[in-house]
Amino acid sequence: MKNEHDVVIVGAGPVGLWLACELKLAGVDVALLDRRDEPARQSRALTIHGRTLEVFALRGLEARFLGSGRPIPTGHYGVLDTRLDFSPFRSRYPFTLFIPQVTTEAMLEERARELGVHIMRGWTAVGLEDAGADVVVSAEGKEGSIRLSASYVVGADGARSIVRRETGIPFEGYPATQTLVLGDVVLGEALPKPVISSVNPHGCAMIAPLGDGVHHRIVLLDPDRSAVAQKEPLTLDELSASARKILGSDFGAADAIWLSRFTDETRLARTYRKGRVLLAGDAAHIHMPAGGQGMNVGIQDAMNLGWKLAAVVKGAAPEGLLDSYEGERRPIGERLYANTLSQTALVSAFSPSGQALRSTMEGLLKIPAVNRLLAGELSGFDVAYDEAVGRIETDGRLYPGSRVPDVELTTNEGELAGLHSFLADGKWLHLSLAEGAAAPRQDWLGEQDVRGLRASAKDELFAGYSAMLIRPDGYLASAA
Numbered sequence: 001m002k003n004e005h006d007v008v009i010v011g012a013g014p015v016g017l018w019l020a021c022e023l024k025l026a027g028v029d030v031a032l033l034d035r036r037d038e039p040a041r042q043s044r045a046l047t048i049h050g051r052t053l054e055v056f057a058l059r060g061l062e063a064r065f066l067g068s069g070r071p072i073p074t075g076h077y078g079v080l081d082t083r084l085d086f087s088p089f090r091s092r093y094p095f096t097l098f099i100p101q102v103t104t105e106a107m108l109e110e111r112a113r114e115l116g117v118h119i120m121r122g123w124t125a126v127g128l129e130d131a132g133a134d135v136v137v138s139a140e141g142k143e144g145s146i147r148l149s150a151s152y153v154v155g156a157d158g159a160r161s162i163v164r165r166e167t168g169i170p171f172e173g174y175p176a177t178q179t180l181v182l183g184d185v186v187l188g189e190a191l192p193k194p195v196i197s198s199v200n201p202h203g204c205a206m207i208a209p210l211g212d213g214v215h216h217r218i219v220l221l222d223p224d225r226s227a228v229a230q231k232e233p234l235t236l237d238e239l240s241a242s243a244r245k246i247l248g249s250d251f252g253a254a255d256a257i258w259l260s261r262f263t264d265e266t267r268l269a270r271t272y273r274k275g276r277v278l279l280a281g282d283a284a285h286i287h288m289p290a291g292g293q294g295m296n297v298g299i300q301d302a303m304n305l306g307w308k309l310a311a312v313v314k315g316a317a318p319e320g321l322l323d324s325y326e327g328e329r330r331p332i333g334e335r336l337y338a339n340t341l342s343q344t345a346l347v348s349a350f351s352p353s354g355q356a357l358r359s360t361m362e363g364l365l366k367i368p369a370v371n372r373l374l375a376g377e378l379s380g381f382d383v384a385y386d387e388a389v390g391r392i393e394t395d396g397r398l399y400p401g402s403r404v405p406d407v408e409l410t411t412n413e414g415e416l417a418g419l420h421s422f423l424a425d426g427k428w429l430h431l432s433l434a435e436g437a438a439a440p441r442q443d444w445l446g447e448q449d450v451r452g453l454r455a456s457a458k459d460e461l462f463a464g465y466s467a468m469l470i471r472p473d474g475y476l477a478s479a480a
Helices: 014-025 050-057 062-066 101-115 162-167 236-247 294-313 319-347 352-365 368-379 419-423
Strands: 004-010 030-034 070-072 096-098 118-121 123-130 135-141 144-155 171-174 179-186 196-200 203-209 216-221 254-263 266-269 277-279 408-411 416-418 428-432 450-456 467-470 476-479
Touching: 004 014, 004 135, 004 294, 014 030, 014 101, 014 294, 030 123, 030 144, 050 062, 050 294, 062 101, 101 118, 123 162, 144 162, 144 294, 162 277, 179 236, 196 236, 196 352, 203 236, 216 236, 236 254, 266 319, 294 319, 319 352, 319 368, 352 368, 408 419, 416 419, 419 428, 419 450
Parallel strands: 004 030, 004 144, 030 118, 144 277, 428 450
Antiparallel strands: 070 096, 123 135, 135 144, 171 266, 179 216, 179 254, 196 203, 203 216, 408 416, 408 450, 428 467, 467 476
């Protein structure tokens, strides 16, 4: 067994897998460590948002996911009846993709193995040691103990992150105030519509198909049971009783394959980086699952970190580039922290005053600008960095840090192709829209890491630009 690597990632969920793929694509020696002997069998997440689909499309992988999921054109905020509209955004994927997390993980692991990622299952990280020039991870498994040495370690090991704990990074926020329940069950009675959601004086409930053609997921917040400890086992009888109280029926729920309690605990790591150790996904931010954001934000963390860490490890960029990971992604974590707390308040609004608040929010969501603001937050379409922060794409311009849409280009050879297809190799893209035009670039950025392309675009968004430099994660670095 090889014990020395460029990077060790702890946690082989969707975030760890995607980060490992990005690093390996860039030629980095990466080991992926996970305590589980096999992938999870339960799907905590059921949604891939549009921006995450763009992330996969940037590497030419979108068809794998689209072929296994079901597009849903709208989303919800706090289980309000007025839906979030994703159609105003410039994207090929103005929808959420309903797909079980087990399917998402399987596809990401397939990608990782195609690239040759070293996946080590059945090893639990138990310690971390800063050895100066590298970091040593101690792990235990059925075969005994091992020590893995790496230039950098990334904790993608979830809410109870060993990496975060061993590094001493504070996990600040609010403890759990209530427990919710979920059950993946077979329904004996047909639902009146494909998805049911309700917040009323008796509680909050959502029922949706699990995606396997057999099971449905029931999620409930019963105020009479919300003080029950998370560790207390959930029974089908309790789930059914709460469903009948809140919805008037449990729709014949039976044959549960998963019953669980979860909480509204909300926390954010004080820093995403401490020396040679970095955090991503749930290791950096946890919250009540609201709007299907957790996994998506984590995968986008990994997309932001991947190319930066690869450049630093390979000596192609200064170490200070890693500081921009926290600088760009922690504000997204702060926004996630705030909007999930807001949604927690809305789904817990059982009192007359709470119901009045929900009614007010229903009206506000009918205002296009308000709807777009929240839809942009949940989908990730309005994530922006640098000069683009606070600007919206509807002003018809791109700024350094703007998400670059998949505009159709015509190459000098007459080929028609989407811009994103030219980023599939994980390199930077220098797009010349006029002969001899060049966009400014970082002093450390070498020619071997940049793909040059001479092309034209009829899209009005590109009008007035002669050249663009686009980052490996699809955001604009500079333009001329």
